[in-house]
Amino acid sequence: MKKIIALVAVLTIAASCQETQKIAFIDNAKVYEEYQEKIDLEASITKRQEDFKKRTDSLAMAYQVEAAPLQAKFNKLSQQQQQTNPDIVAFGKKWQMIESQIKTQEQSLQEQLENDLKELDTHVEEFIADYAKKNNYSFVLGKNKSGGLIYGNESSNITETIIKEINASYSSKKDSKTPNTEDSTENNETAE
Template sequence: MKNIISLVAILIIAASCQETQKVVFIDNAKVYEEYQEKIDLEASITKRQEDFKKRTDSLAMAYQMEAAPLQAKFNNLSQQQQQTNPEIVAFGKKWQMIESQIKTQEQSMQEQLENNLKELDTHVEEFIAAHAKKNNYAFVLGKNKSGGLIYGNESSNITETVIKEINASYKGKNSSTETSSETEEVTEE
């Protein structure tokens, strides 16, 4: 009996010595919404898209200006004659090549955007994992609209802390996080 009481006492002491596991949660959407690197990335993407649109709009105007005199000059030709006219054929080839360059740049911009967003996601996940390890959290749950976490006590919400720390770490980096491959301009030949 004395051994049983000793064993129970030892188990109680061992159980009370164990550290309680901390479970916290983060509002994923809010972290992404307020993360400065994401905000800067969106601004950079918007600027590149606006610049690209300006270039393509100016090319469309140049096309119209170059096409108008050709249309007037060769309007009286038959369809067959227009398709074989060297001047019209050269004009068509020139603008097909420019359209091809534009489509290539559009695809490149889309791929770059997807890569940037993947890198951003990875960076946020790695930051949160490092933050959790540093603070000895057993679990970090994500609160999102799909219902992964329906309720969490506000004392377990570390969203604001993570936002402050991740933005501080981003500001601490040099400006080399800008994307290095800018889109090339399409020029007329």
């Protein structure tokens, strides 16, 4: 009997000594949807794409303007003359080079966008991991459409806290990168 009581006491003490693990979850889609850096990145991507389209549209118009007088000349020439005419050959080479440059710029823009999005993902993941470490969470699960988490008690949902803190962190980084225009104006006047 004493052995049983001692065993129960030891088990009770051992159970009470075990640390409970903090577990939380976040709604991944909502974090990304409301993260200001992502919103700013999307605006930047849209602007870059619009600027690129304006440049290519402008080049397309220039091509048509330059091609119009050559088209009349082209139609009057025989097939052999069309292939050897210096004006037509020069026009073809010029626009092939421009087309190649456009494709290179388009590929570069696409790679930049992919890198920006990967960097954003990494930043969000690192922020959440740092938050979990600072707040002694053993696990932070992600709720997403693929079913990684089907249910979580709302008291364990830290989505709003993460959104608030990651946006505050981004805002302070953004503010520290923005130069104070008054200071730079004063410095310019002092230098003169």
